[in-house]
Amino acid sequence: MAKDKKPKRPKAETPKGFRDYFGADVTERKAMLDAIAAVYHRYGFDPLETSAVETVEALGKFLPDVDRPNEGVFAWQEDEADWLALRYDLTAPLARVAAQYRNDLPSPYRRYAMGPVWRNEKPGPGRFRQFYQCDADTVGSASVAADAEICAMLADTLEAVGIPRGDYIVRVNNRKVLNGVLETMGLSDDATRDAVLRTIDKFDKVGEAGVRELLGKGRLDASGAYIDGVGLAPEQAEPVIAFLTSKADGTETTLANLRAAVGGSQMGAEGVDELEQIAALLAAQGYGPDRIVIDPSVVRGLGYYTGPVFEAELSFEITDEKGRPRQFGSVAGGGRYDDLVKRFTGQAVPATGVSIGVDRLLAALRAKGRAGGEMQGPVVVTVMDRARLADYQAMVGELRAAGIRAEMYLGNPKNFGNQLKYADKRGSPVAVIAGSDEFDKGVVQIKDLILGAKIAENATLEEWKERPSQFEIARADLVAEVARILADQE
Incomplete structure (x- = not known):
């Protein structure tokens, strides 16, 4: 008689791309989130907790066009009905809430949300499939005062969690200004416009000279491989270069440079006007360029946003895994997205907000020696x-x-x-x-x-x-x- 096989024991290991958090990590994160929530509360924002699961249709970005929509989200089909997925951010659920409860919520609706999100992406060093986000958004106001308020609140939040003034900067740009630049260039081909946008997005990596080459014939990258360029003539590429290099020592000069870069574009001029209003509103509250600055080099995510965009960057140096000094970089970003709720209602609903990378901000606090200590036991x-x-x-x-x-x-x-x-x-x-x-x-x-x-x-x-x-x-x-x-x- 054959011997019964021993049952196979499951491996005691964390799934790839996920991690466990123990006492000190959980305690530090909670303390930081409490400090952030206190600032958001002081600004009049209300907390909101949405379901971790949304319909794939509601998420929008990942609408299924194959049998199983597994690109970017953890999704499953329930009883041959709707596909469901774990939320990949906190903004898509907000758009659904704003549409679903539009008759019950105040307008504008100001909310903050904190919680885990999940992305079905290839994990890597510092890149996980589950991580925390901390968002604050205003839905229903087209005023740039809402954008200025988000920037001020972001600066206050960084200081509240332990990032001192001088170790961070909130940088502000406007998608309308870039649209004005593209209009000035006379690009009618969508493929060429997209290629220009992708090239602009590389400005922080390759600099002005690299962008010039990529807008033209192309360039050799660090590995020696040749990257084909967009193929623009030098005079066509000049408005982009003027836009990216518009930042000057003073806000007035920066705005003047941007007006020159957009030329006769009405949309571009509107974008510059909005930046001027934001700067004035912030100055009236005491937020000068030492904390919040107009900076055209903020180009990440411009394809998603419809107006002002902002990014919080930490300016202090840390050492990487090889002992080399480098700046810590971005810990938060956001902007105006006026088309997201429209997917549900068919009507334009203005919205603006910011998302803080909780894990990166905690890493920054540890690098500054303001977190990472051992938790005291009982x-x-x-x-x-x-x-x-x-x-x-x-x-x-x-x-x-x-x-x-x-x-x-x-x-x-x-x-x-x-x-x-x-x-x-x-x-x-x-x-x-x-x-x-x-x-x-x-x-x-x-x-x-x-x-x-x-x-x-x-x-x-x-x-x-x-x-x-x-x-x-x-x-x-x-x-x-x-x-x-x-x-x-x-």
Whole structure:
């Protein structure tokens, strides 16, 4: 008789492109999101939580044109009905909400949302299939005051989470200005326009000279491969170069350069006017070019947006994995998208918003030494006498009632050394020790684990005697003494 095969055990591993978050990571993220939410709340925005699942049709960008729409989203078909998918951002669900509840919501509707999103993309270093986003949007206002407010709120948010002034800049541009430049160039072929847009998007990587080459015949890239250009004559390409290099030392000069770049384009002139209004509105609130600046080099995502666009960039240096210095770069971006809700209603609904990359912002805070510390564990009440479990639990209850994080050791109490090892592994600041003798005398032993670790590393024998890390106190003083030690450790 054949032996029964052992059941195959599943591998204990995280799926590719996903990751687990433990105590300190979760705590740091929550603290940062709370700080961001406080700023958004102060600006009058309301929280919104939408479903993690949307219909693929509602997501729009990933409408199915094959049997299974798996490009970019995690999607499945339910009972031969609609295709469903995990949301890939927080903006598409907002557009659906704005259309679905348009008769109930105030107009304009100002909301913020925070949560995970999922993208069915090839994972890589620093690129995950699930990550957090933090968005704030105003739906229903065509005023550039809404765009200026988003920029101001973004600057305030960065400072609230610990990015000091001088370490960031919010850069603002306008899609209408670029449209005006393309109109001035007289490009009627959509394919050529798209090629120009793709080339403009490479400005931050290849610079002015590289863009000139790519708009013309082409260029050799860093690997030595030849990249074909758009094929424009030098005079045709000049408006693009003028647009990308318009930034000057002062806002007035930058705006004047942009007006020259758009030539006689009415749309381009409208875009420059909007940038001028945004700058004036921000200046009236005290946001100068040291925090928010008009910068035509902001070109990422211009194909999606319909008006002003903005990006928050961190200017301080970090070292990469090879030890080379580089600037940290962008942590947030957004702009005006007036066509998204129209997909549902058939009517134009103006909207503007911003999205903060939570993981990148946390990485920035760690690089600045403002996050990444170890999370402090609970006070551990050790167990010396099994018959006294109720007494130990009473101590824990008193500590918790005083707002002190505490727990009773729940493992096998036979080996006391293992209890202290457990407390160390938990990052506990204090251990409470009491056996039969202590209970009989109405006292407990307090072990300051933080001080003990420092003494063990650096102190001489005399210093041990001057400030012992373990001492006896009256049982009635337990809560007050633990609170004092925790306050000293801060």
